[in-house]
Amino acid sequence: MSKLEFDTVVLGAGIVGVCTAVHLQQRGRQVALIDRKPPGNETSFGNAGLIQREGVYPYAFPRGVGALLRYALNRSPDVRYHADAIFKVAPFLFQYWRNSDPARHAQIARSYATLIEHCVSEHHALAAAAGARDLLRPIGWMKVFRTPAVHDEEVRTAQRWHDEYGIQFDALDATRLQQAEPDLDRTLHGAVHYPQSDSVSDPNALVTAYAKHFEALGGRFFTGDAQTLREGWEVQTQEGTIAAASAVVALGPWSDRLSERLGYRLPLAVKRGYHMHYAAQAEARLNHPVLDAEGGYLLAPMARGIRLTTGAEIAFPDAPKTPVQLAMVEPVARTLFPLGEPLDAEPWMGRRPCTPDMMPIIGPARRHRGLWFAFGHAHHGLTLGPVTGRLIAEMMTGEETLVDPRPFSVERF
Ligand SMILES: Cc1cc2nc3c(=O)[nH]c(=O)nc-3n(C[C@H](O)[C@H](O)[C@H](O)COP(=O)(O)OP(=O)(O)OC[C@H]3O[C@@H](n4cnc5c(N)ncnc54)[C@H](O)[C@@H]3O)c2cc1C
Numbered sequence: 516m517s518k519l520e521f522d523t524v525v526l527g528a529g530i531v532g533v534c535t536a537v538h539l540q541q542r543g544r545q546v547a548l549i550d551r552k553p554p555g556n557e558t559s560f561g562n563a564g565l566i567q568r569e570g571v572y573p574y575a576f577p578r579g580v581g582a583l584l585r586y587a588l589n590r591s592p593d594v595r596y597h598a599d600a601i602f603k604v605a606p607f608l609f610q611y612w613r614n615s616d617p618a619r620h621a622q623i624a625r626s627y628a629t630l631i632e633h634c635v636s637e638h639h640a641l642a643a644a645a646g647a648r649d650l651l652r653p654i655g656w657m658k659v660f661r662t663p664a665v666h667d668e669e670v671r672t673a674q675r676w677h678d679e680y681g682i683q684f685d686a687l688d689a690t691r692l693q694q695a696e697p698d699l700d701r702t703l704h705g706a707v708h709y710p711q712s713d714s715v716s717d718p719n720a721l722v723t724a725y726a727k728h729f730e731a732l733g734g735r736f737f738t739g740d741a742q743t744l745r746e747g748w749e750v751q752t753q754e755g756t757i758a759a760a761s762a763v764v765a766l767g768p769w770s771d772r773l774s775e776r777l778g779y780r781l782p783l784a785v786k787r788g789y790h791m792h793y794a795a796q797a798e799a800r801l802n803h804p805v806l807d808a809e810g811g812y813l814l815a816p817m818a819r820g821i822r823l824t825t826g827a828e829i830a831f832p833d834a835p836k837t838p839v840q841l842a843m844v845e846p847v848a849r850t851l852f853p854l855g856e857p858l859d860a861e862p863w864m865g866r867r868p869c870t871p872d873m874m875p876i877i878g879p880a881r882r883h884r885g886l887w888f889a890f891g892h893a894h895h896g897l898t899l900g901p902v903t904g905r906l907i908a909e910m911m912t913g914e915e916t917l918v919d920p921r922p923f924s925v926e927r928f
Contacts, residue, residue, distance in 0.1 A: 789836070
């Protein structure tokens with residue numbers, strides 16, 4: 516079979532790979548997008564759907580002794596671990612913990628915020644071009660609180676983000692929270708609303724719409740195994756060999772399997788997470804995504820129903836599902852909002868692809884001509900997909916870049 520020639524092959528059709536493919540194709544590159552599944556069917560399928568404009572500080576490792584002890588006991592609903600994985604992941608966790616030191620975290624935020632600043636506007640531009648604006652809801656999202664002390668602490672944090680980065684927030688007391696969300700538990704103390712963030716009613720539909728837009732621009736999607744990539748660059752697909760001058764690795768939590776084979780030992784780990792959909796009882800309505808900050812889970816109104824998503828599970832990526840956190844938080848969530856029957860036969864599980872400094876790897880690979888990396892977006896891959904796609908396409912085509920790409924270079928590892 517003859518080879519199919521392209522300028523660039525993008526490996527992985529999650530939100531990051533699809534956005535990269537669109538941005539390159541828009542700039543006149545002939546792009547082949549490869550995945551073993553249809554676009555948007557792994558991590559980008561099941562997230563909480565938040566486009567987190569307020570997320571200038573990436574999620575840090577808890578530093579307080581109380582929190583560390585609580586996590587060590589492994590009974591916390593927000594973070595759990597598999598004992599057999601903890602020794603393998605320990606070096607990663609140690610680096611993550613060090614980078615979460617307040618001064619270092621603030622320094623990381625200064626770089627990270629340059630990406631976050633553009634997350635909503637870049638989604639809007641892409642969704643408008645793809646005819647998918649109706650999937651983005653400009654309603655923000657809320658953290659709700661049961662105790663005054665935790666509420667006050669979050670208001671102080673939000674005020675700091677406002678002072679440092681202009682992040683808007685609204686501190687709601689119990690009365691205003693009940694007006695905004697009449698069907699939530701009436702004993703809640705209050706909430707913080709982040710109005711500049713968008714939320715997506717169906718993350719898979721959004722990635723699918725962006726992928727269709729890519730094809731409408733002339734790009735081609737192929738089913739194939741990215742692990743067949745050979746220097747040159749060539750990759751095997753169901754429709755034959757794809758050859759291209761450049762290759763972008765955007766395999767989310769599987770990226771290190773390919774990068775390691777190419778000689779890059781990168782300190783990546785995954786934080787697994789689960790979701791399950793529920794009907795709402797009777798006439799009950801949830802107007803915003805709502806994080807129960809003290810309960811360690813999030814409820815988001817989605818096209819399919821109310822999606823309950825869990826916190827982080829530290830485990831081997833391929834270990835069987837252990838939806839313990841889901842089982843722990845479901846009864847609590849039922850007291851927060853009148854959930855009806857489950858709508859899924861079994862819990863969905865995804866893997867957040869994480870680096871120890873909480874920032875993605877975006878840019879050229881140092882030892883191979885034409886090889887590029889775009890992965891490690893952790894809790895914010897949906898948020899940062901379009902910005903990442905634009906940044907990497909600008910770098911690859913020699914354009915002036917929207918933000919300084921140097922903090923995201925693989926060289927830092
Ligand atoms: C419970 C949960 C809630 C979350 N909530 C949010 C949120 O509200 N907002 C937010 O911004 N982020 C959220 N995230 C994180 C976000 O979902 C991820 O950061 C993002 O989806 C990562 O996108 P990606 O394109 O890098 O990876 P993926 O979506 O996993 O894409 C990688 C692709 O590579 C493909 N692939 C892998 N190996 C191969 C191979 N050998 N050959 C071919 N193809 C291959 C896969 O099939 C997949 O399609 C959440 C994550 C979880 C788990």
